[in-house]
Amino acid sequence: MMPTLLHLDSAIADPASRSRILTAECARGWQSRGADFDVVTRDLHLDPPPHLRERSQHWPERLREGEPLDEATDALQRELIAELLAADAVVLGAPMYNYAVPSTLKAWIDLVHVPGITAAFDTPTQPFAGRSALIVTTQGGGPDPVIDAFVSAPLRQLFGGGFGMEVTVVAARRTLVDRIPSLGVVEAEGEFEAALSGAFEWGATVPVGGV
């Protein structure tokens, strides 16, 4: 079996996107380990998942209380969960959009987080436990002890607490420094360089599968 990295992006698909540069660097690190190190990409911006249609989609079949499921959304939900299950590790690009994760990423989360199937609920189910996830987050503004956590905290909770994965966060802030130089040109460059090497290093060394 080829070791597989699931590479997710959710930023607007712009060549200047910092989070996309960083997730690509992580994938480069992963592929530096050998020709059999495979990368599966899913672009949540170019191919956005739909929002949940029914409340029952948040629950395993045994807890759905007979509510009907939309077939197409059900099939997509199964596909997204299977894709995550097939991955030995995950890198996720998560820019800050209006103090939150992009809505495309949130739609994906709402489909893959199913208590009792992909996370613990009334049973200790955690099929992703022990696998590793890298959260790459970017924000235009400078460091702020409250705002910095708006993207990373819910993702840490979901991937770490919910899925039981080993979570690492790489952050690049001040990305709007070209427009707002007072954010600190030197600091912005330094933080981005550190994020680049952190992302590559994670890809090149992260344990394959469960730890």
Ligand SMILES: Cc1cc2nc3c(=O)[nH]c(=O)nc-3n(C[C@H](O)[C@H](O)[C@H](O)COP(=O)(O)O)c2cc1C
């Ligand atoms: C729709 C939108 C909303 C944004 N909201 C915020 C914000 O709330 N706080 C912030 O610091 N930067 C904000 N920014 C700036 C982005 O976080 C910044 O440009 C970041 O680098 C985007 O990720 P990317 O470089 O991968 O595209 C926003 C940008 C966009 C396009």
